[in-house]
Amino acid sequence: NAGVTQTPKFQVLKTGQSMTLQCAQDMNHNSMYWYRQDPGMGLRLIYYSASEGTTDKGEVPNGYNVSRLNKREFSLRLESAAPSQTSVYFCASSGPLAGGYTGELFFGEGSRLTVL
C-alpha cells in the first residue's frame, strides 16, 4: 500500500533551471496539496487541488505552477528556480470527513530541493 509517492527525493538545481516534482496517491482522494517546509517555519501551503480539474493558490504560490493531471497525480513545477526555493517539498492528499470538512492529510516522504 504505497499511499503518497513523491519523486524525486533529492534534486540540485542551478538558478534559472526548471524542474517538476511528481506526486501520486493511490487512496482515491479528491484533495491534494503541495507544501514547503523551511526550518522553524512549519509547513506552508503552495497550491492545492480540491478535486480533479481544479487548483487554487495557497499561502506561497509565487514561482510555482501546478497541474492536476488526473485524480491520482498532482505535479509541482518550478519554471525558473531561485535560491529562495531551496526547501523540502511535501505532497499530501486527503479524503472527506462527514459534513464536507477535510479529513486527515496523508503525506509523502518529501523532496529535498537545493537551488545553487
Add this chain to the structure above:
Amino acid sequence: SQQGEEDPQALSIQEGENATMNCSYKTSINNLQWYRQNSGRGLVHLILIRSNEREKHSGRLRVTLDTSKKSSSLLITASRAADTASYFCATDADYGQNFVFGPGTRLSVLP
C-alpha cells in the same frame, strides 16, 4: 493568515515522563489535527479533534481543545525514546479546503 503556534518550541524529557505540548490559533476552526514528523520523514497524522469536542484519546495520546481560549494541548503519557520527533498542530483555515500548520515542537525523549 490563521496559524497554529505550538509551545514550547523544544522539549526534552526522560523516558517514562509525560510530555505536554500546546497549540494556540487565531480564528474559529472546524477541526484541529496533530501530526508527528520523525527526522527526515514525512508527517504522520496522530489525531483529529472536532470543534464540538473537548477531549479525545488515542492510545498514549490525549488531546484537549478549548475553543473559548483558541487552544489545544497534546499529552503523550509514559514517553518512549521512539516518541522523539517534531509535533505539529494544524487548523483548517476555511471550509475544509486546506490546513495551516504551526512551526512545531521538537520533542526529545532521553533514555
